[in-house]
Amino acid sequence: MPCRRTGWLAALLLIVTAPTARAADPLPLPIFDAHLHYNWEPVPYYPMEKVLALFRQQNIMGILATSRPNDGTRALYEAKPKGLWVVPFIRPYRIRADIQTWMDDASIQDLIETEYKRGYYVGIGEFHLSGKAAATKLVKRTVDFAVEKNLYLHAHADDEALEILFAHNPKARIVWAHTGFSTAPEKVAAYLERYPALWCELSYRYGITSDGKLTAEWKALFERYPDRFLLGSDTWINERWDSYGSTMSDYRSWLAQLPKDVAEKIAFGNAERLFRR
Ligand SMILES: [Zn+2]
Known part of the structure; x- marks a missing residue:
C-alpha cells in the first residue's frame, strides 16, 4: 500500500509541477518598469x-530607476x-519628509545640479506636486533645468499641477506617474492631444480593468495612443x-487583451523609443 500511495503522489506531483518545468515555455512579454524605487x-x-534575480525572473528588460536618497x-x-x-533619474529627495x-x-536644487554632474542621468523624479504647490520659482527652475539639459521629468502630479508644469516651460517632457490616479479617460486623451511630450505611466491607475477585463474606454485609449503609455511597479514601500x-x-493579463503591437509598445517599446541613447 505505501508503494502505491507514493506512486500516486509522485504522479500528482508531476502533473502539478509539469507546466512550470517545461523548458520550452516561451518567456513572458518583456516589461520596462517605468516607476521603480530602489530606496536606500x-x-x-x-x-x-535579490532585486536583480527578481527582475530576471519577471523578464524585466529595463527600469526607470530612482531612489531616496x-x-x-x-x-x-x-x-x-x-x-x-x-x-x-535624479530623485529630489534625501529623506521622506x-x-x-x-x-x-533651495538645497534640493543644489542636490539636483550636483547629482546631474555624474553625467548619466536621463531625468528628474519621481517628485510629488499637488495643485498650486507646483507654482513656485524653484519648481520652475527644476523644469527649466530639465529642458536645458534634455532631461525628462517624472511627475506625481494632479491635473492642476501637471498643467502648471507645462506652463512653466512648454518644452518640458513629462512622464506622468499614475496618470493622475483617477483623471477621467477623456481628460487624459485631451492632455495627450494638448501636450505632445506627455507620457502616461500606469501604476496605481484606477479603472483600467473591471473583473480582470480591460474596460472599453481604456482599451480605446490604448489603441488610439499606443505610443504614449508606460508601465510601472512603484516600489515605494516594502510590500510592493x-x-x-x-x-x-496583472499588467500582462490586460496587455494580452490588446493587439500585439500595441501591447509591445506599452510593455517596452515606448521606453526604448524615449530613453535609448
Ligand atoms: Zn513612486
Missing part, C-alpha cells in the same frame, strides 16, 4: 542580488547588470517588492 534608507529592503539608483546603474537596462517641502527648498510578481502578471 539606510539599506535597501532587498539586497542587490540617490544611492540606490547609483548602485543599480553602476553595477551595470547584465541583461537589465537601467535608466537613472522632502516630499512635502522640496518645491520651496513582495507583490512585484503579481503586479507584473
